[in-house]
Amino acid sequence: MxxxxxxxxxxxxxxxxxxxxxxxxxxxxxxxxxxxxxxxxxxxxxxxxxxxxxxxxxxxxxxxxxxxxxxxxxxxxxxxxxxxxxxxxxxxxxxxxxxxxxxxxxxVRFYTRFKGSTLYEGTMGWLRPTVVGLIAAAAVILVVRTTWTGCVPSFEIVRENFADWKSWLLLAAAFAASLWGRVNPIIIILAGAALGLLLY
Amino acid sequence: MKEVPLWKIFAVFAKxxxxxxxxxxxxIPVIRSEMSRRGWISEDELPDIVALSQSAPGVMAVNISIFAGYRLRGVRGSIAATLGSILPSFLIILAIALFFTAFKDNPWVIRAFKGIRPVVISLILVPMVDMARKSCTTWWKWLLAVLALVLVAFLGVSPIWILMCVLVAGFGVTYLTERKWKR
Incomplete structure (x- = not known):
């Protein structure tokens, strides 16, 4: 009970x-x-x-x-x-x-009913670029930590995610492979794990 | 589109x-590659799904699964997709709770994750670049994106407030400028 x-x-x-x-x-x-x-x-x-x-x-x-x-x-x-x-x-x-x-x-029910209407498309024309900014922010937060003292910001690299200069090479290589090579993200993650074991 | 079997939805979301x-x-990148490869969800729909999933409460990844599952097979599809997407993490955490809490200090695991983390950031950036190409078509749309980035990343504003404000502003402006919105 x-x-x-x-x-x-x-x-x-x-x-x-x-x-x-x-x-x-x-x-x-x-x-x-x-x-x-x-x-x-x-x-x-x-x-x-x-x-x-x-x-x-x-x-x-x-x-x-x-x-x-x-x-x-x-x-x-x-x-x-x-x-x-x-x-x-x-x-x-x-x-x-x-x-x-x-x-x-x-x-979802609301979405399927209104998709295609001018009002929906117009509003989405505002929301889509905003989402682009939000995704960029999610990535930036993983790289840079911002702290404010009064009105003065200070920035530092998030060391948990970016151990050293090799991290930047990994980032660049994965970016190129994904953007231009269209390599499957799952393969890129597995490659990242393998390279982590090799490099560190 | 041919009806997608429920077990297949479950399996793809488990992956x-x-x-x-x-x-x-x-x-997002994993969903994009799995969905567009199978022709389940088009590239154009992805930003909508992300925006709507973020506006709803709860875990965003689960919201995306519910949404995508519904697009494929209705309510049953969304149940299959949700259970599929949470199953791997459920089993892994259960295994950790049951067996090895010291797992996180394993040097092999630590090294592998040093390689994985920077790579994950690239995988977030690439779909963003693709979305920007499609959706940032005018200067003020770029401005909107940059504004959202700065507010969230550097000023710590919650994304939900930004989405709410843009939703209201976008709706209002569209309503006032396009009177012929009734279908």
Missing amino acids: ETLSLLLQIAWTFFVIGAFTIGGGYAMLSLIQNEVVAAHGWITESAFTDIVAISQMTPGPIGINSATYVGYEVLYGATGLHWMGVLGSAVATLSLILPSFIIVLLI | IGAFTIGGGYAM
Whole structure:
């Protein structure tokens, strides 16, 4: 009974996180931290930091990774049973994506009805260049860290992503292979891993 | 278009999920190559899907999957795509939770990731270049893109505010200038 109420709590908590996170993975992190570490005390601060590190090294969105890990930890911690941990993972992960599912399906219906109308195309003519800028920003943030002291910005290279000058060569080579060679991105990632093992 | 089998949607998105390291934007190049190669989603549709996926709450990569799955086979397609795209990360994190938490300190893993991370950034940049060629057709559209870049990357403004403002402005201006919007 206690386990069931714990499962329901996890389901509700991750449902709320899924519904109120706007703006992607890193926005979601602060919400998860707030709910799971501070409000419920389900995992410790250092365990949370580990999840973030693991999420950066493994495939998949950081929000999904955190939900999976926390769901396992909490249920396994409470019952000592591995299969309960797996159940907790599944409940947390599915609860997290349920709000997106409902909302995106609503948007999709709207989209298919209005696609092609002048108003839709006109608005999209504004949104598409904005998305280009947002994607550029996502890439820039991974390379340069900006800190502000008053009105004076200072920039530094993100060392976790750019270890040394060889990183820039890797970036340039991957850019050329992808833009002009149209090499499959999966092959480029695997090549990056192989070169990382060779160069470092 | 021939009806795409659900298992195939599931399998392709599982492949996409397995190779997405570093969040939603890193998913774009993989989605693009897998989707346009199969003729599932055209290159022109991709910016729309990204914009709409970002405007909805939740994990962007999941939103893209729901969206793309729906385009292929309706609600059932979106369920297949979503489960497919989260399955690899679900299994990997579960395995890590079950077996090796010390995994991240493995020197081989650390070295491989030193090579992967810069490469991932290029893979984000290339679809951006392609999108810019198609969508930044006038000077003010370039300005919009640069403005969004500066606000988010250097001033820390949340992308959602920018999208909301541009949505309202674009809608308003189009509505006022193009009165013949009713089909």
